[in-house]
Amino acid sequence: MRVLVWNEFRHEKTKPEVAKVYPDGIHGAIAGFLQSEQVEVMTATLDEEEHGLTEEVLERTDVLLWWGHVAHDEVQDEIIARVHKRVLEGMGLIVLHSGHFSKIFKRLMGTTCDLKWRVADERERLWVVDPSHPIVDGIGEYIELEKEEMYGEHFDIPAPDQLIFVSWFEGGEIFRSGCTYQRGKGRIFYFRPGHETYPTYHNPKIQRVIKNAVDWVKPEFGIATNYGKAEPLESISSKELK
Known part of the structure; x- marks a missing residue:
């Protein structure tokens, strides 16, 4: 499996x-724990040529992870169209944290993806609300984070296909923190x-969770790119209209 971490x-x-928390970048930290004998991990960043998302790179990507925050508007629309097409063809997509405001997520959701937020060193408890889902295998009832940024409802997204996590924050808010979608042949988390x-x-x-999600969103039967005129599998006999 070939995974691309974009940051x-x-x-x-x-x-x-x-930089103190992530000396190799957030992409480097994620790539580090994803790399294994079964997973080939690449990274790409905004300031690379074509944001590191060339046709060739995307063609060999099974799963794309996306982290963005302050420069969503700098991502070129033609690159987003390229990623969007690839998701519809079957590439898995995992959108992380403030990537909710990325061009690609908003395009796939068709909404503003707006929300409330607050940075106040708050405790977060991510409750597992679908314990049977493969994404939460090995997690237990909840994940406790000592400090995190608060995201609060209303989160302007379509109703998820599956709701996996709901967060509670120390300040009292709740948030739909783990959501899955299907767009075309592509799975999104x-x-x-x-x-x-x-x-x-x-x-x-x-x-x-991220490792489980990579395994869940990966294309099960390859990525379909052979749309267009179809030749019949069997001969078609002529029929007289009565």
Whole structure:
């Protein structure tokens, strides 16, 4: 399986407190725990040519993970169209944290994807509300995070195909933090936690969820690109209209 981790890679360059938590970038941290004998992991960032999302790279990508925050508008529309097409063909997509406001997620959802937020070092408890789902295999009843950014309802997204996590925050809000969708042949998972100043992606349970999600969103039967005129599998006899 071939996985591509995409990250803006801006905070790590401009904020020492972020670089301290993620010295190799958020993409580097995620790629590090995903790499295995069964998974080939690549990374790409905003400032690379074509944002690192060339036709050739996407053609060899089974699952794309997306983390963005301050530079959503800098992502070129033609690149988003390329990613969108690939998702519809079957590429899995995992959108992390503030990637909810990315062009690709908003295009796939067809809504504003707006929400309430607050950065106040709050405790977050992610409750598993669908314990039978493969994404939460090995997680238990909940995940407890000592500090995270608060996201609150209303979250302007379509009703999820499956709701996996609901978060409770110390300030009292709740949030739909783990949602799945199907668009075309592609599976999508949105996973909320992951503010850049907190070591969320070093948490073993968060890592387990992302690993499970990669396995769940991957294309089961390959990525379909052979649309168009179809030749018949068998000969078609002529029929007289009566």
